[in-house]
Amino acid sequence: MDRNSSFGTIIQIGDTLISEEVVTEYFECDYDLCRGKCCIEGDGGAPLKEEELEEIERNYDSFSDLMQPRGREAVLDKGFFEIDRDGDIVTPLCKGRGECAYCFFEGPGNCLCAMERRFFEGKCSFRKPVSCWLYPIRVTKMPGGGEALNLHRWNICHQAFEKGKKDGVRVYQFLKGPLTEIYGQEWYDMLCASAKLVNGE
Secondary structure, three states, X not given: OEOOOOOOOEEEEOOEEEEOHHHHOEOOOOHHHHOOHHHOOOXXXXXXXXXXXXXXXXXXXXXXXXXXXXXXXXXXXHOOOEEOOOOOEEOOEOOOOOOEOOEEEEOOOEEEEHHHHHHHOOOOOOOOOXXXXXXXXXXXXXXXXOEEEEEOOOHHHHHHHHXXXXXXXXXXXXXXXXXXXXXXXXXXXXHHHHHHHHOOO
16 A cells, blocks of 8 residues: 555556545445436447457447437447547437447336346346446556556436444445446455555554
8 A cells, every 4th residue: 555645545456456445435325326427428328348348249239128218329429439538438328418329227216227237137137337247446557567446426416425433334345246347356355455454554
């Protein structure tokens, strides 16, 4: 760990650098309150890794029937991804909306991911973009190789930060499942050990 960084304590595990906020801040998504706002608000789609583009295209037919008609129209018009104003690869948005093309609605205002629903049904081999699964962590590739994991703050998720603090659930604990799946159990165990040091536990 680098405690002298101007960005605070930086935790290094292998070729990943993790911001201290990932282990110090609290977060616990409360779907009953937000109902998937992160999928329908904003001025850009969810960040995509290049290797995810092929997975989305290959699995498209298995989940596209769940998507809104306007979502399928967006894919026909823009393709399986688009480039945002920062030059990043992101999921396409529905025309004139902040709504991800790959979402669908169930019940009164409940927004869900079509990919993930079909994944849980065993019909799709791709769960959803890593940027969605790991939120509120944002992963960026470093110039020299490796990845940097930083906390992303979005005002629509303020209730999740409050709920996490109330329940004593930190970001890395809330994301145990995806972090373990993506980086491995040994990596996650090392993150937990680092978290205890940073938090003085």
